[in-house]
Amino acid sequence: MKIKKCRLCQSEHIEKVVDLGFHPLADTFLPEELLLGPEVSVPLQLGLCRSCGHVFTLYSVSAVERYQKQDYSYDSSNSKVSIAHFKEFSDAVLAVKQPEKNSLIVDIGSNIGTLLSHFQGVGYDNVLGVEPSGNISALAIKAGVPTINDFFSTAIVEHLKGLGAVQVLLSANVLNHADDLGALLETAKQVLAEDGVFVFEVPYLLDLVQGTAFDTIYHEHVHYYGIQPLSAALQRSGFSIFQVDRLDYMCGSIRVYTRLGGTHAQVVESMIENERSFRLYEAETFRAFMERVRKVKTTVVAHLANIKLAGGKIIGIGAATKGNTFLNYCRLDADVIAYVADASPLKIGKMTPGSHIPIIADQDIDEAATHALILPWNIAPMLQAKLSHLGLEFYVPQVETLNNATH
Ligand SMILES: [Zn+2]
Incomplete structure (x- = not known):
């Protein structure tokens, strides 16, 4: 399906800025029996919203197709780099918020539970993962991390509320996969404790463009966040940013610390200024990016x-x-x-x-x-x-x- 409106602000002023041709689902490694069947092949293009600056895929593949139709192959424990990363993530969260030991800690898109296992390791036993992929959530449960096999949506709000208010809500590399960020934030708002924190990591658009990391573009990555459109979307949903860390992880990411109510910290303004001085939200910047991408292709071939x-x-x-x-x-x-x-x-x-x-x-x-x-x-x-x-x-x-x- 072709997307006609900005996925964050609904503006119809969107411009195609990246075109990588037709691609299958990058995360769906194929067992031999599936080679005989049809394979999804959808244009991989990015649009730039002229109103808010958001960058996103212009063709959508349904979330069910992406995460529930076949076994999902990404396993967050499969590299030493990611294990160390999730340990550092949990330490960073506990440095800004030390909830009571029995506080409810929820990870959205928890994969096999690597991040939550680090909280368990320091005495937080009331953790819960929410993971849409059946085979992956089964692995998490087997590893001792309580997990619901579902999408993080209003359908599970009542279940979560029954467990108490969420003190620490987490997600790593998930908000960029969520078709409807507004709906995810609404669910987050309903389950988060008044004094709770929602800390998430997403790849950073500025790093993607600066590093010509075109291979981090794929259908599963619906959104490519810059601070300017992201902070506006958070504000509309009733969240404020109180800290942002820049990380090398996933070719350049941001860890965004938010809470309910309030206004954004000063760091948001200075990061937006930096993005604008790089001309991150201008089509010309992406034309130069695509030239570098083509150069990689011809040189490699x-x-x-x-x-x-x-x-x-x-x-x-x-x-x-x-x-x-x-x-x-x-x-x-x-x-x-x-x-x-x-x-x-x-x-x-x-x-x-x-x-x-x-x-x-x-x-x-x-x-x-x-x-x-x-x-x-x-x-x-x-x-x-x-x-x-x-x-x-x-x-x-x-x-x-x-x-x-x-x-
Ligand atoms: Zn927009």
Whole structure:
């Protein structure tokens, strides 16, 4: 479905600023039996709202299609980086708010419960995850994190109210997936204690554009937040921001601390000034962004073709979701990349969506492989260190191409 109004302010003044062609769902790694069926393929385009500055996908894929139709493959415990990140997240929240030990702490889109498990680890036992994916919420419950298998919507308000007011409401990388942010904030408002806090993390639009992180764009990421439109949307829903942290996580994110009522702290104004001085909400900025994106594609395709012509065998490292936007945008398939090696049991044995490259376990990398293209470039140093004994020549195209372009 084509989106005709801004997903935050409902303005009809929207302009297409990014076009990456047709893409499947980047998070849906395919088991062999699904290869015979039709695969979702939807234009991956971003629009810029001329009224509030919000950036969002112009074509929507239903949330049920995204999270409940097939097993969801992202498991927040699957990398050391994310485990350490969630520990730091819980420490940061407890630094601004130390609720009573029996306080209700809820995580929206809790995945397998990694974030909540850190609160459990310091004595907060009254935690609850809300997770729409059936297979993932079952894993959370098995790991000892109480979890409701549902979307965070008005349908579960009564259930939550029965447990008491929420003192700490959390979400990591979820508000960018929510089709209707206003509805999510309304639900949050209904369940949050008057003196409670709602702390969430989302990827930051400024980092995406500055870092040319086009591979973090995919259908599951509906929203690309800048502080200007986000703070306006929060204010409309009755929330104020009292702190913002900038993080390296997910190629650049913001951790936004909010509470009910009040006005935004000064940091909001200074971040908006910074965004405006970068011209973040201007179409011209995105035209230059798309030029850099095309440069990455043509450089990578030529480089890989040369390796193949010289007799090399190229493999991929890390079946990350963002890798799928990269592979599909660059039109790379199993003719070029023999397979992708990954450590997650949720992905091994499946195929990458769209590009249909088989995913194998790290330990099954064969001796004929000569070159390794690292897909999750934000954790490239860690992956290179882990696989350094294999004697592969590593290639991190997004980083190398862009570094060369600026020299
Ligand atoms: Zn808008």
